[in-house]
Amino acid sequence: MSTTPLNTTKSEEIFAVAQTLMPGGVSSPVRAFKSVGGQPIVFDRVQGAYIWDVDGNQYIDYVGTWGPAICGHAHPEVIESLQAALEKGTSFGAPSVLENVLAEMVIDAVPSIQMVRFVNSGTEACMAVLRLMRAFTEREKVIKFEGCYHGHADMFLVKAGSGVATLGLPDSPGVPKAVTSSTLTAPFNDLEAVKALFAEHPGEISGVILEPVVGNAGFIPPDAGFLEGLRVITKENGALLVFDEVMTGFRIAYGGAQEKFGVTPDLTTLGKVIGGGLPVGAYGGRRDIMAMVAPAGPMYQAGTLSGNPLAMTAGIKTLELLQKPGTYEYLDKITKKLSEGFLKIAQETGHAACGGYISAMFGSFFTKGPVHNYEDAKKSDLSKFSRFHRGMLEHGIYLAPSQFEAGFTSLAHTEADIDKTLAAAKAVLSSL
Ligand SMILES: *Cc1c(COP(=O)(O)O)cnc(C)c1O
Secondary structure, eight states: OOSSSOOOOHHHHHHHHHHHSSSSSSSGGGOOOOOOOOOOEEEEEEEEEEEEETTSEEEEEGGGGGGGTOOTTTTTHHHHHHHHHHHTTTTOSOOOOHHHHHHHHHHOTTTTTSEEESSSHHHHHHHHHHHHHHHTTOOOEEEEEEEOOSSGGGGOOOOOOHHHHTOOOOOTSSOOOHTTTTTEOOTTOOOHHHHHHHHSSTTTEEEEEESSBBOOOOOOOOTHHHHHHHHHHHHHOEEEEEOTTTTTTTTBTHHHHHHHHTTOOOOEEEEGGGGGTTSSSEEOOOOOHHTBBBBTBOOOOOOOOTOOOOHHHHHHHHHHHHHHHTTTHHHHHHHHHHHHHHHHHHHTTTTOEEEEEEEEEEEEESOOOOOOOOHHHHTOOOHHHHHHHHHHHTTTOOOOTTTTTEEEEEOOHHHHHHHHHHHHHHHHHHHH
């Protein structure tokens, strides 16, 4: 295992230029490594569980392009099907049978989804689903949870997770108060707070949206009974329950968190995995609600590139690969080994830590825990996390450059990769 300092000369040169061309040098904030310090690594290529930077360093990757790469990067079968699709053109802007195929796969897999609309990102899916919640219920308010991230649309930039949490940003400037005044927030895992909001705003709340397993404030699973409780409260109040499964969909189980926990929401958003690494998002749910969406109904939502044939192709192939027997058992096995191995090493090296995993999603915090919500997550020792992150990078392990992001494993990660990662963690934690 290399302990010489990383040579990242070319990464630094390229990033220096990038900073003169693009705000912060990046196309999305967390990529800039601001919260962990140091310079971001500039990638050259990805394959399986690995990434290579422009200086030729190889890393075991636990970011997986923020979730899509559940079969491993550049899976040969995904690439092959994309090459064939490419020959037929890159965009039709018209119906294609590929949309039917992916729609059927999504409807078969996800318990709440009877009809689906494809869009181009998770952000778009969440924007549209909120419009649909409002259109269907004829109510304007929505409840979200602190630390949950539903993309960067105005009405969700209230106590948001992901980059907003990573950078410690206050609610973003440029977001009109009139828009966010309809967004009510509660701590995750707090049913009483949700009940109180419904009591304070009778007949005004269209529904509750959440990450059923939080990944954008670090990894925070729902307490026993939390999802079930939300199902009951929303029903009692004539409001909708929406699972944002952009991250968890097809990741913590083939049918997402709703399959895993046996709680069926009214509507669901998807993204990440269902695009197989190409830009995609989707929202879907009960047929009577989806019937509101134009052109079937009056709620407008559209997209030039929506249902893009390349994105549909990569999504279809990725879901086909996930359907193979043993997929989720394997993901569970390696992620368990990683998560439990890490916590054991932390204990042995005298670092307070807590964490967990579900299938191919995991996370830990440098605090003794337990972590039930974003307030708890913020108790993590962020300076220690930064040093840990840097140390792991030097040992060839690429982790999300933020305490407030979940980690991801893939079908391409081997037991040997996990062993190497744990050996690195032991070396780094012993040195902190
Ligand atoms: C990533 C993510 C989004 C936003 O998706 P983009 O494709 O980045 O716009 C929304 N919700 C959740 C839960 C996410 O993890």
